[in-house]
Amino acid sequence: MxxxxxxxxxxxxxxxxxVINDVTMVEEILLTATRAAKASIISxxxxxxxxxxxxxxxxxxESHVAIHTWPEYNYAAVDIFTCGETIDPWIIQEYIKEHFFxxxxxxxxxxxxxxxxxxxxxLLFKPKNSGAVKILN
Amino acid sequence: MxxxxxxxxxxxxxxxxxVINDVTMVEEILLTATRAAKASIISxxxxxxxxxxxxxxxxxxESHVAIHTWPEYNYAAVDIFTCGETIDPWIIQEYIKEHFFxxxxxxxxxxxxxxxxxxxxxLLFKPKNSGAVKILN
Numbered sequence: 001m002x003x004x005x006x007x008x009x010x011x012x013x014x015x016x017x018x019v020i021n022d023v024t025m026v027e028e029i030l031l032t033a034t035r036a037a038k039a040s041i042i043s044x045x046x047x048x049x050x051x052x053x054x055x056x057x058x059x060x061x062e063s064h065v066a067i068h069t070w071p072e073y074n075y076a077a078v079d080i081f082t083c084g085e086t087i088d089p090w091i092i093q094e095y096i097k098e099h100f101f102x103x104x105x106x107x108x109x110x111x112x113x114x115x116x117x118x119x120x121x122x123l124l125f126k127p128k129n130s131g132a133v134k135i136l137n
Numbered sequence: 138m139x140x141x142x143x144x145x146x147x148x149x150x151x152x153x154x155x156v157i158n159d160v161t162m163v164e165e166i167l168l169t170a171t172r173a174a175k176a177s178i179i180s181x182x183x184x185x186x187x188x189x190x191x192x193x194x195x196x197x198x199e200s201h202v203a204i205h206t207w208p209e210y211n212y213a214a215v216d217i218f219t220c221g222e223t224i225d226p227w228i229i230q231e232y233i234k235e236h237f238f239x240x241x242x243x244x245x246x247x248x249x250x251x252x253x254x255x256x257x258x259x260l261l262f263k264p265k266n267s268g269a270v271k272i273l274n
Contacts, residue, residue, distance in 0.1 A: 004207055005214060007146070009247060045180045045196055047270045057194040057201060059182055064194060064203050068218070070141055070250065072261065077142060077249045079216065081205070108247075110146060112214045113207065124209065133184045 002123045004113030005063060005083040010093050012076040013104035020100055021071035023048040027056060033095035034058050034065055037087050041136045061135065062087045076100060081112070139260045141250030142200060142220040147230050149213040150241035157237055158208035160185040164193060170232035171195050171202055174224050178273045198272065199224045213237060218249070 012020075019025055027046040034041060039060040046056035052072055058065040063081040070076070078096060080089040097105050115123060156162055164183040171178055176197040183193035189209055195202040200218035207213070215233060217226040234242050252260060 004210065004212065005205065007216075009144070009249070011250065042184050042192070043182045045182060045194070047179050047196060049198075049270065055179070055196050055201065057182070057196055057203065059184060059192050059194055061186075063192065063205050066194065066201050066203060066216075066218070068142065068200055068220070073141065073250065073252060075141065075250050075252075077218075079144075079203075079218070081203070081214075081216070083205070110245075112146070113148065113210065113212050115210060115212075133186065 001114045002117050003111035004115070004123055005081060005111075006089065007082075007110045007112055008080040008089045008093060009108045009110065010078040010080065010096075011106040012078060012097060012100050012102040013074065013106070014102055015069075015074045015076055016101040017071040017074050020054065020069040020074075020076050021052050023054050023056075026054050026067065026069065029096060029099045030056060030058055030065055030067060033092040034060060035137055036095050037089065037091040039082070039087050042133050043136070061133070065092060076102070138251045139254050140248035141252070141260055142218060142248075143226065144219075144247045144249055145217040145226045145230060146245045146247065147215040147217065147233075148243040149215060149234060149237050149239040150211065150243070151239055152206075152211045152213055153238040154208040154211050157191065157206040157211075157213050158189050160191050163191050163204065163206065166233060166236045167193060167195055167202055167204060170229045171197060172274055173232050174226065174228040176219070176224050179270050180273070198270070202229060213239075
C-alpha cells in the first residue's frame with residue numbers, strides 16, 4: 001500500500017495568547033512557515049472572531065495548511081496536509097511552534113489515500129501546478 | 138478530559154471521476170453539505186489543477202471543511218473540523234458521499250484540543266460569530 005498524501009495534525013498547547021489572537025501575526029507566521037517548506041501558495045484566508053480566536057486556511061499546490069486558535073486556552077490546532085515528496089511538513093510545524101512560543105506540542109501523522117501498487121510501482125501525485133492556478137508566493 | 142473540537146478525516150474511494158474533477162460541482166456540493174449541517178460559512182476557495190484534481194477549503198464559524206481530489210484515482214480526501222455541539226459533521230460526510238457517488242468510504246474521528254476539566258465543568262467553545270466576521274450562507 002502507498003499513500004497519496006500525508007497529514008500532520010498538530011496540537012500546540014501553552015502558546016503565547018497575544019500572538020495567537022493577532023490575525024496579522026498568525027497569517028504571517030503560517031505563510032512564512034509554508035514558504036520555508038518551499039510550498040507553493042495558491043490562496044489564503046484568515047478571520048478573527050469576536051472576542052477572540054482565529055481561523056485560517058492556506059491552500060498550497062501540495063494541499064493545505066489550516067489553523068484554529070483558542071487564545072483563552074493558549075491552544076492552536078493546526079493541520080498540515082501535503083502530497084508529493086518535495087515538502088517537509090515538519091519544517092512548517094517547527095516554525096509555527098517557535099513563533100507561537102508553544103511549550104507543549106503533540107503531533108500525529110496520518111496517511112491519506114491508500115492504494116495497492118505492484119512491485120516497483122509508484123502512485124502518481126497530483127501534478128504540481130501547470131499553469132491552471134496562479135502561485136502567490 | 139474534554140475536547141474543544143472534533144475532526145472527521147474521510148477517505149472517499151471509488152467516486153465518480155467526472156464529478157470530482159468539476160470544480161463548480163465540487164464547490165457546490167461542499168457548500169450545500171455545509172449548509173445542510175447548519176454551519177455558518179465565512180469564506181470558500183476552490184481551485185482546479187491541470188490536468189486534473191481540485192483543492193478547496195470552506196472556513197465556517199465552527200471551524201472548516203477541506204477537500205483534495207484525485208480524479209485519476211477516483212479518490213477524494215475530505216476533512217471536517219467542527220467545534221461546539223450545534224454541527225453534526227456526519228451530515229456533511231453523507232451528503233458528499235451521495236453526490237460523489239462514492240462506493241467505499243473510510244472515516245476516522247479525532248478529538249482536538251484536549252483539556253482536563255473539573256467535575257461538572259465544560260470547555261467554553263469559540264463563540265459563534267458575534268459580528269466580527271460576515272456570514273455568507
